[in-house]
Amino acid sequence: MEEDNHKILKDMLAHQQHHITLPEGSIEKQTTTLNVGPTHPATHGVFQNIMELDGERIVSTEQTVGYIHRAFEKLAERRPLYQITPITDRLNYCSSPINNMGWHLTCEKFLGVQTPKRVDYLRVIIMELARISDHLICNSIVGVDTGAYTGFLYVMQYRELIYEIYEEVCGSRLTTNIGRIGGFERNFTNTAFEKLEKFLKEYPKVLKEFENLFARNRIFMERTIGGGAISAERALNYGFTGPNLRAAGVDYDVRVHQPYSSYQDFDFTIPVGKTGDNYDRFLVRNQEMWQSLSIIEQAYKKVQAFKGADAEIFHADVPEYYLPKKEDVYTKMESLIWHFKIVMGEVEMPKGEIYNAVEGGNGELGFYLVSDGGRTPFRLHFRRPCFIYYQAYPELITGGMLSDAIVTMSSLNLIAGELDA
Amino acid sequence: MALTNQYMQEKLQEKFGDLVSNFEESYGLLSFEATAANNLKVLQFLYDEPSLQFQFLTDLCGVNFPDDAGREISVVYHLHNLTENIRLRFKIFVPVAAPDVFTSCNLFSSANWMERETYDFYGVNFVGHPNLKRILNVDEMDYFPLRKEYPLEDQTRIDKDDEMFGRG
Numbered sequence: 001m002e003e004d005n006h007k008i009l010k011d012m013l014a015h016q017q018h019h020i021t022l023p024e025g026s027i028e029k030q031t032t033t034l035n036v037g038p039t040h041p042a043t044h045g046v047f048q049n050i051m052e053l054d055g056e057r058i059v060s061t062e063q064t065v066g067y068i069h070r071a072f073e074k075l076a077e078r079r080p081l082y083q084i085t086p087i088t089d090r091l092n093y094c095s096s097p098i099n100n101m102g103w104h105l106t107c108e109k110f111l112g113v114q115t116p117k118r119v120d121y122l123r124v125i126i127m128e129l130a131r132i133s134d135h136l137i138c139n140s141i142v143g144v145d146t147g148a149y150t151g152f153l154y155v156m157q158y159r160e161l162i163y164e165i166y167e168e169v170c171g172s173r174l175t176t177n178i179g180r181i182g183g184f185e186r187n188f189t190n191t192a193f194e195k196l197e198k199f200l201k202e203y204p205k206v207l208k209e210f211e212n213l214f215a216r217n218r219i220f221m222e223r224t225i226g227g228g229a230i231s232a233e234r235a236l237n238y239g240f241t242g243p244n245l246r247a248a249g250v251d252y253d254v255r256v257h258q259p260y261s262s263y264q265d266f267d268f269t270i271p272v273g274k275t276g277d278n279y280d281r282f283l284v285r286n287q288e289m290w291q292s293l294s295i296i297e298q299a300y301k302k303v304q305a306f307k308g309a310d311a312e313i314f315h316a317d318v319p320e321y322y323l324p325k326k327e328d329v330y331t332k333m334e335s336l337i338w339h340f341k342i343v344m345g346e347v348e349m350p351k352g353e354i355y356n357a358v359e360g361g362n363g364e365l366g367f368y369l370v371s372d373g374g375r376t377p378f379r380l381h382f383r384r385p386c387f388i389y390y391q392a393y394p395e396l397i398t399g400g401m402l403s404d405a406i407v408t409m410s411s412l413n414l415i416a417g418e419l420d421a
Numbered sequence: 422m423a424l425t426n427q428y429m430q431e432k433l434q435e436k437f438g439d440l441v442s443n444f445e446e447s448y449g450l451l452s453f454e455a456t457a458a459n460n461l462k463v464l465q466f467l468y469d470e471p472s473l474q475f476q477f478l479t480d481l482c483g484v485n486f487p488d489d490a491g492r493e494i495s496v497v498y499h500l501h502n503l504t505e506n507i508r509l510r511f512k513i514f515v516p517v518a519a520p521d522v523f524t525s526c527n528l529f530s531s532a533n534w535m536e537r538e539t540y541d542f543y544g545v546n547f548v549g550h551p552n553l554k555r556i557l558n559v560d561e562m563d564y565f566p567l568r569k570e571y572p573l574e575d576q577t578r579i580d581k582d583d584e585m586f587g588r589g
Contacts, residue, residue, distance in 0.1 A: 065556060065557065066555075066556055066557035066558065066559075069557040069558065071566065073542070073567060074566060074567055074573060075573065077573065078572075078573045109448060110448075234530075236476065236477055236503070237529060237530045237531065238530045238531050239477070239478055239479070239529070239530075239531030250503070252503055257503075257506050258506075352447055352448075353447060353452075353510075354447065354448050354450075355450060355479075355480070355499055355508070355510065356448075357479075364479065366479065366480055366499070368480060368482060368497070368499070370484055378484075379484045379485075381480070381482040383479060383480040383499075387534065387538075388531050388534065388535065389531075390534075391530065391531065391533055391534045392530070420557060421557065
């Protein structure tokens with residue numbers, strides 16, 4: 001009987017071999033090749049990993065990136081400065097305002113524009129709101145990947161409040177194009193401040209509850225502690241920045257080390273982790289949200305302290321780069337000239353080069369601008385934090401389980417738009 | 422004593438003499454140039470020297486200067502000393518005909534993809550790189566798109582038919 005079975009199997013194999021050609025060595029191979037991505041339901045964004053698995057353990061992985069590359073650096077070489085802002089929206093689209101303002105701050109530093117304090121504080125409010133929305137997505141997605149969908153759905157409502165504030169300030173929600181070189185396109189309305197107050201009132205309770213759902217949750221802890229860990233030394237060598245580096249125990253934060261937009265006027269601490277694993281990254285982001293809340297409160301108080309004419313200031317005086325009021329364009333010669341020159345992109349930049357960085361949602365977002373004195377940048381390079389630290393992914397997941405690799409990927413806060421530029 | 426740009430410049434000149442040049446300070450950031458053949462020695466020195474300790478590679482990218490014969494392609498390193506909190510910009514120039522640069526992958530793991538990106542867009546051949554292939558563009562691409570010889574479409578051209586764009 002057994003022999004018969006054997007014979008049947010043999011015949012079957014012989015039969016199959018006429019139709020299917022398997023890659024050489026694939027029968028003897030002890031490991032399984034698994035293609036995760038480019039658009040896999042478990043990865044949030046376009047990431048491809050070709051993994052070699054031994055059972056459920058990862059032996060090696062090969063990453064492919066660039067599926068949504070959009071040639072931003074090339075495009076930027078034909079655009080005047082203000083037209084580059086919408087490009088930056090599409091880098092880390094979970095916190096577009098930080099990218100927009102990072103770019104404006106770079107331009108201002110390059111052109112020597114001094115912004116009024118009120119503009120700085122308003123920017124801080126928006127940037128910290130963006131940081132909260134960025135961390136909120138990341139942390140709640142880590143929850144989703146460990147099997148807790150509720151937290152994600154719950155906090156989405158509060159990201160909505162943040163998006164409504166953006167909408168009130170600049171008219172759009174996701175790709176914001178918020179602000180201009182020199183400040184904001186219009187002053188914050190009372191509705192914007194009301195929405196901000198509503199957020200400041202309601203959000204702390206939500207964040208506390210979100211934290212209670214996860215931080216000491218047995219299942220969550222067991223899924224995340226020890227997974228995707230990296231030492232401080234390796235993290236630095238891999239160019240980690242932002243919460244991922246801080247989770248490994250290095251207290252580097254651009255807001256403190258090279259303060260921009262008057263961050264030196266605020267009181268806040270840099271939360272650091274110890275082990276650099278998924279759990280520490282979660283905790284660091286969580287703590288940062290509390291810090292951001294406190295910064296927003298401080299900034300809002302400072303903004304409220306401006307009275308009279310000072311409370312109407314929302315941009316610096318840079319006629320070369322800041323579009324004049326529409327009614328002035330129709331009635332004043334000077335404004336008409338500047339309007340024309342700006343819209344036609346006829347303003348020439350000084351010569352020189354600058355590197356300027358801001359603390360983005362997931363790390364140090366840098367802009368390296370080289371100008372030859374023309375109307376558009378000669379070269380613009382974006383230092384995109386997740387492009388640099390995603391290299392460490394194979395090292396983080398090798399030897400671990402496949403399901404942990406998915407959690408690690410979410411907890412690194414990889415944003416495909418930023419990764420692929 | 423806090424690390425200053427002047428000290429860094431003196432230290433580098435003392436060690437490398439004529440091999441480093443074009444020191445300049447823009448927006449507070451010290452920038453200098455070294456010969457392409459010595460990029461690794463300079464990086465290693467900046468990394469190891471106890472008083473310098475530039476151990477964080479912030480950024481690495483290419484720039485193309487088509488009019489600068491013999492120095493068409495530039496590779497720019499941005500380094501950061503995190504303890505002293507001071508940055509440094511370091512450039513090398515290579516001819517477009519033979520854009521060979523030694524890889525810094527052994528010093529910085531982060532350089533791997535940044536060098537692949539620079540290869541992808543400028544065709545810089547990083548000698549000794551473990552996996553020098555395209556990263557953001559398709560593998561089949563046979564040119565280096567960020568070089569200045571490939572201009573974006575000129576938006577001021579007059580031969581476009583406006584009718585196609587709902588105008589005129």
